[in-house]
Amino acid sequence: MTATFIGVRHHSPACARLVADTITALRPAYVLVEGPADMNPRLGELLLGHDLPIAVYTGYRDAERRHGSWAPLCDYSPEWTALTAGRDVGAEVRFIDLPAWHPALADVRNRYADAEARYAEVTERLCRDFAVDNPDALWDHLFEIEPADGLADRLAAYFDLVRGDARTAPDDEAREAYMAHWVRAAVADAGDRPVVVVTGGFHRPALVRFAEEGDRTWPELPQPPGDAVVGSYLVPYSFRRLDAFDGYQSGMPSPAYYQHLWESGPHEAARGLTEAVTARLRGRGQPVSTADLIAARATAEGLAAVRGHVHPARVDVLDGLASALVGEALDTPLPWATGGRIRPGGHPVIVEMVAALSGDRVGRLHPSTPLPPLVHAVADRLRATGLGGSGEVRLDLGKPADLDRSRLLHRLRVLAIPGVVRDSGPGPGGDPVPAEQWTLTDSDDRLPALIEAGGYGVDPEEAAAAVLAERIAATPGDMDVLAGLLFDAALCGVGALTGQVLDDLARAVGAAADLGSLGRTLAVALAMWRHDGLFHTGGGPAFGALIAAAVRRALWLAEGVRGGPAPADPKRIGAMAAVRDALVHAAAPLGLDTTAALGVADRVAACHDAPPDLRGAAFGLGWSLRGTAAADPGRAVRGTFTPALAGDWLAGLFALAREEVLHTPGMLELLDELVEAMTDDGFLIALPALRQAFGYFPPRERHLIAARLVRLRTGGTSGPDLMRLDATPELVAAGMRLDERVDTALRREGLITS
Structure with missing residues (x-):
């Protein structure tokens, strides 16, 4: 046979x-x-x-x-x-x-x-x-x-x-x-x-x-x-994971439609498709009238006849619905005409139509189905730590029990388990707040994710360590990635990996060519060295050696950077801020050479071939370390206050010496004077960079600056009162546009000349 x-x-x-x-x-x-x-041997399990x-x-x-x-x-x-x-x-x-x-x-x-x-x-x-x-x-x-x-x-x-x-x-x-x-x-x-x-x-x-x-x-x-x-x-x-429109690489798109086709045949599948799309659109507030549905059905049946279909096919129904429900031109092709993943920028009605055809069915395993040990271990740990439900969770990392809960949640975060989101908590750089805020939610995708993560280990710590080790191996020498992994390893409480990443970073620092990436490494290492009581890495000497090497390398790189006017580079500015923080907090215990750093700062600040943001950062570095500026800050500001340079230079200055600028008499008044002296065109050129620069001030200090400038302009009138407008910002903007049009018309007619 x-x-x-x-x-x-x-x-x-x-x-x-x-x-x-x-x-x-x-x-x-x-x-x-x-x-x-x-x-x-496990077909019986598959057929449970x-x-x-x-x-x-x-x-x-x-x-x-x-x-x-x-x-x-x-x-x-x-x-x-x-x-x-x-x-x-x-x-x-x-x-x-x-x-x-x-x-x-x-x-x-x-x-x-x-x-x-x-x-x-x-x-x-x-x-x-x-x-x-x-x-x-x-x-x-x-x-x-x-x-x-x-x-x-x-x-x-x-x-x-x-x-x-x-x-x-x-x-x-x-x-x-x-x-x-x-x-x-x-x-x-x-x-x-x-x-x-x-x-x-x-x-x-x-x-x-x-x-x-x-x-x-x-x-x-x-x-x-x-x-x-x-x-x-x-x-x-789930049908969502199965759908070709969602990126699944095989099989059919629109699984909910084909489920109808399997269960009821093509005629009922076409009717079910129309009902599903209608229900979804109406559920989202999109009006779909009876006339729309009649038009869609008539169009679908006409297309089916033209295309030689005994019953309307999926594309016939979709084309009919699109014709009836979308009244304007589309910027992107219809997804069922091109196939594959749905493209960004699609019409909202079309996006909802595709989602309706995808369906929301989610599979369920029989209770007797064997599961990997990780699934049971995570369930036990969540239950034991009181994290098994949904809602917001606030943790005090100074308490051993909360630190243990934090590490469990970070391990799940590293494993990409759905429904585990950290809203706030310690970050690299600065003074970390010893508290975390998490939002936990139930998710149909959590069990599949845990099963799939089960190949990494039998418990959350082992699995998270394996994931981090895999990422470390995949990115040798990439300091940006390694710095993030170092921080993740500490948050997860995986001490062995912390040492491994430190060794990798120490090798990478010696050959570093990118100042921004080096700065992130320095910021992470410094934060963990300063706050070892919070992170419990136990790596004091190793962190100290890494910090000292990173400071030396960063200063050497900064002195060699050249480039004309260009948008300020936040990573490069951040590197200079990390050098400042290291010198402020670790110069004595780690033997960092502050005098040499000040020499580099002064040379870079005076180098006209260096990018303006780096020159401003170097000026601010010297100012913040000495407590006084090496040169007249007013003169330095005037020397760089052109539309193409002002905002970038100030971004570097504010990032490194924000408090010095804020509390030096006459500095805000000088900045106001220089901005006032700009032409309209010059101001528009400088505005994006100026906004970026003033973004380095936190909201409270920006409010203080605004209040002082209002008092300066109004001769003592209450700043907060003037800054609180009864009119909406949209109305104010419309009024300004009207003023501009009136002014233009008056000038055109020769009624004003100044």
Whole structure:
């Protein structure tokens, strides 16, 4: 007896129905399905009685590679109907593809990814021949809307055509050879009973050829390397994750529509699509009238007739709804016309239509489903620390119990577990506030995320440490990233990693060429050195050595920076601020050379080839360290107060010597005088940089500056009273525009000349 090969498109209701009908009719001895062969001993777990969609998630980790992949299944997946129909007729059901961790699938994130990119030329030609926009519309036109008669032959012809003589990649060849080995063995063992083989249509032509000759013994299951950590678990999935419009790389878009198509057929699916879109739009306050719906239905039916569809297809209904509900020109193409991820800037009605077709169904695992140890460990820890519910949580990091809770939440944050958000807390640089504010919320995506993170470790600390170690290995020498990871390791309480990152940063500092990245490293290291009682890193000497090396390197880099007028660089300014903080707080205990730093600051401040923001920062560095400016600050300000330079120079100055400027007599008055002297055009040129510069003052100090300037301008009138206007800002702006138009008209007519 030979095998019956059914090539399918993943997540196709038409293919799923064909698979179920074929298995029911043939009652085969074996049903062989494209899927991870290492799950065969656990097929009973897969068939426990879950609410679909679900997925088989496999995590793999060794010394060189980390990989995670999914094999999603929904009610209308042909692979799922093959499993369930095969079980119902008493067949031996087997997955026959290589395990997900295998190198042949190293680049595969979703096992059931259609291979359309590999035969794009053929599908593009077919789309032109059938006058459809993309492969999704082509598939609906050929298979989903058409009657089921002759479907198997049409599918075989289609996949033979699109595969053609295309040369396959070595990875595909390895998978197809392994699956063909399973087919030969099953056919030999079945004797005169049928065998049904269900795989992606791309693989079908090759399997038909390979199944004729070769070894007919059962293939061995490949084993992972001895040092690898491999785990496969079932995870709840969702229609949102399954939807091609949301970025899923395989299968069909609009899963809620295809669920209707699977359950009720094309006529009811079209009606259900219209109802879903209408309900969603009305729920968001978008008016959808009965007349709109009549127009949409008439347009959809007319398009279906023109396009040769017995029933309106998905694109017919969507085009009809768009025609009836969107009355203006669109800036982006309709997403169902282009395929793939929905593009930014789409019309709100179109975005809601796509969301309605995606649906909000979320899978649920059977209570008896095995879960990785991390899931149970996190649940136990959240329950033990009182963090199992939803709401806002405030933590005092000076209390051991709250510090323990903070570390647990940070570990979950590093693992990207949904529903765990830190609103405020200690950050790198400055004086960290020893308190944190978190918002915890329930999320349908939390369990899948925990299951997927289970490959990193059995408890939150081990898993977070593995994630951070992986990120460290992936970014050698990147000081920006390493500084952030150093801070995360401290917040998570992973002391061993803190030492590792310090070693990596110490090597990177010696070769650093970017002043901004070096400054972030210095700010993080200084904060953790100063506040070790809060972070508990225990790395005092190592942090001190890193700080001293970073200060020396930053000053050396600053003296070599050259460049004309350019937007102020906040990272470069931040580096100078970090040098100032290190000299203020750590000069004596770490032996930092303040005298040498002042010499660098004075030279950079006087160097006209240096960027204006760096010159202002250097001037401010010297002013803040000495307590008095090395040169007349008023003269320095006047010398740089041109429209192209003023704001950038002041940004550097304010960042380093904000308090000195605020409390030096006459400085604010001088700035007011210089701004007043600008022409209108000059002021507009300088305004963006000036706004950036004054942004270095916190709100309270900006209010103080405004009040002082109002008093200066009004001769003592209460500043706050004048700054509180009864009129709205919009009305004030409109009045200013009117004044400008009147002034322009008067000048044009020669009525005013000044």
